[in-house]
Amino acid sequence: MTIPHSLKSLQAASKNPNHLSTVFLLSSSSSSNNRLKNFAEMEYSGDEFDVIVVGAGIMGSSTAYQTAKRGQKTLLLEQFDFLHHRGSSHGESRTIRATYPEDYYTPLVLQSYKLWQQAESEIGYNVYFKAHQLDMAPANDKVLHAVVESCRKNSVPVRVMNRDQLDREFSGRIRIPEDWVAVSTEHGGVIKPTKAVSMFQTLALQNGAVLRDNMEVKGVERDGVRGGVWVCTENGERFWGKKCVVTVGAWTTKLVKTVGGIALPIQPLETTVCYWRIKEGHEGGFAIGGDFPTFASYGDNYIYGTPSLEYPGLIKVAVHGGYPCDPDKRPWGPGNPLAPLKEWIEGRFSGVVDSGGPVATQLCMYSMTPDEDFVIDFLGGEFGKDVVVGGGFSGHGFKLSPVVGRILADLALSGEAQGVELKHFRMARFQENPKGNVKDFL
Numbered sequence: 083m084t085i086p087h088s089l090k091s092l093q094a095a096s097k098n099p100n101h102l103s104t105v106f107l108l109s110s111s112s113s114s115n116n117r118l119k120n121f122a123e124m125e126y127s128g129d130e131f132d133v134i135v136v137g138a139g140i141m142g143s144s145t146a147y148q149t150a151k152r153g154q155k156t157l158l159l160e161q162f163d164f165l166h167h168r169g170s171s172h173g174e175s176r177t178i179r180a181t182y183p184e185d186y187y188t189p190l191v192l193q194s195y196k197l198w199q200q201a202e203s204e205i206g207y208n209v210y211f212k213a214h215q216l217d218m219a220p221a222n223d224k225v226l227h228a229v230v231e232s233c234r235k236n237s238v239p240v241r242v243m244n245r246d247q248l249d250r251e252f253s254g255r256i257r258i259p260e261d262w263v264a265v266s267t268e269h270g271g272v273i274k275p276t277k278a279v280s281m282f283q284t285l286a287l288q289n290g291a292v293l294r295d296n297m298e299v300k301g302v303e304r305d306g307v308r309g310g311v312w313v314c315t316e317n318g319e320r321f322w323g324k325k326c327v328v329t330v331g332a333w334t335t336k337l338v339k340t341v342g343g344i345a346l347p348i349q350p351l352e353t354t355v356c357y358w359r360i361k362e363g364h365e366g367g368f369a370i371g372g373d374f375p376t377f378a379s380y381g382d383n384y385i386y387g388t389p390s391l392e393y394p395g396l397i398k399v400a401v402h403g404g405y406p407c408d409p410d411k412r413p414w415g416p417g418n419p420l421a422p423l424k425e426w427i428e429g430r431f432s433g434v435v436d437s438g439g440p441v442a443t444q445l446c447m448y449s450m451t452p453d454e455d456f457v458i459d460f461l462g463g464e465f466g467k468d469v470v471v472g473g474g475f476s477g478h479g480f481k482l483s484p485v486v487g488r489i490l491a492d493l494a495l496s497g498e499a500q501g502v503e504l505k506h507f508r509m510a511r512f513q514e515n516p517k518g519n520v521k522d523f524l
């Protein structure tokens with residue numbers, strides 16, 4: 083049997099776990115400069131990479147796939163087991179929708195649809211399941227108006243419906259108050275998150291990347307002799323990379339502070355996904371594959387959900403947001419308040435979804451910026467363009483991970499991202515205004 087290069091690397095690493103730490107021990111008694119010089123002089127034979135990606139959630143896995151596919155020797159490091167449930171990218175469903183009030187996300191979503199399809203055709207299975215998207219809000223809601231405008235500007239067709247039209251459209255399965263409107267677009271759907279992370283990791287591996295888990299990165303140091311960076315792990319291993327991409331989700335503030343001394347306002351939040359039982363006989367009307375959409379509701383709370391898919395007979399309805407937490411000392415509960423959700427389900431689903439309480443819940447983490455826009459930028463300082471940061475995906479990044487991976491790979495490999503405006507994602511925006519980007523619709 084032919085073993086692909088990447089599998090050989092994995093096997094070599096596991097057969098000889100000491101080969102890198104031996105080098106580290108040789109160097110650890112020297113001063114920092116001598117240590118780096120020794121590495122250079124001894125023609126370090128350990129692993130050297132074009133790109134080292136730190137953090138194997140959806141963003142890091144997608145980035146590693148992109149760089150490996152472009153023929154770059156790539157290392158993907160993860161602090162826990164691969165596909166663990168302690169970050170943001172695990173679970174059974176994420177919404178993809180083009181309905182953003184900020185018009186700069188919609189083109190990225192449209193690109194992402196194509197990139198999801200491309201990755202699916204390379205791997206040979208599906209992670210995306212099609213549905214329409216339905217957004218609803220009071221008729222005077224500024225966010226919904228901005229959504230419609232942004233869709234029109236980006237040539238995404240929208241249908242605006244009042245209460246009666248919506249009643250007819252879904253035969254009463256979704257109801258809105260009289261002074262509300264609903265906006266339907268055909269660009270919706272569900273992505274399977276854990277399966278998608280696994281897909282990108284497999285594709286990265288197939289393209290020659292080396293994947294190592296249980297490798298907590300404690301520091302990234304500039305190599306003042308050769309250029310590039312040293313990435314150091316908790317267990318004493320060190321890897322040299324021409325470039326490094328940091329995609330550590332809710333740990334971004336901690337690691338960026340350690341490495342670059344920059345205080346980013348990315349707040350980890352613990353949030354709860356809730357599944358509710360559809361009453362007997364009505365399950366089919368809420369299932370994916372029919373006309374039931376992915377949905378979002380604005381107003382006092384942003385409530386979102388997906389058609390029944392992962393657990394037959396249950397529907398996901400949850401609130402956007404959560405409790406501030408330390409990702410290393412998680413509270414694991416009590417979860418978001420249920421009262422707004424119960425009321426919403428009672429009012430929107432005409433009593434055919436049991437609003438008594440969720441029958442299943444799952445905890446997850448957001449990494450929230452004050453303006454809910456992403457951070458995609460060079461770390462700068464002594465690292466210049468050698469370290470790229472992708473973080474702060476604020477509870478809405480999953481759908482965009484294929485395009486974010488492409489952008490992060492572009493930034494690492496060529497110092498710029500072709501055809502995309504990144505000004506809203508700069509780190510410096512928080513120095514100019516602690517609240518970040520100003521949004522007219524808020």
Ligand SMILES: Cc1cc2nc3c(=O)[nH]c(=O)nc-3n(C[C@H](O)[C@H](O)[C@H](O)COP(=O)(O)OP(=O)(O)OC[C@H]3O[C@@H](n4cnc5c(N)ncnc54)[C@H](O)[C@@H]3O)c2cc1C
Pocket residue numbers: 136137138139140141142159160161162168169170171172175176177178297298299300329330331332333337353354355445446447448472473474475476477478479480481482
């Ligand atoms: C409940 C919930 C619902 C969501 N719904 C949607 C949705 O419907 N649509 C949508 O588009 N988005 C949604 N999102 C957002 C989306 O899931 C996230 O934006 C996305 O998963 C963020 O991925 P990430 O790779 O940045 O973070 P993570 O998945 O957390 O990955 C970061 C990884 O870095 C690792 N790491 C951290 N520190 C280190 C270190 N020092 N060394 C090595 N590894 C390290 C972590 O262990 C982790 O595996 C939702 C999120 C949640 C929690």
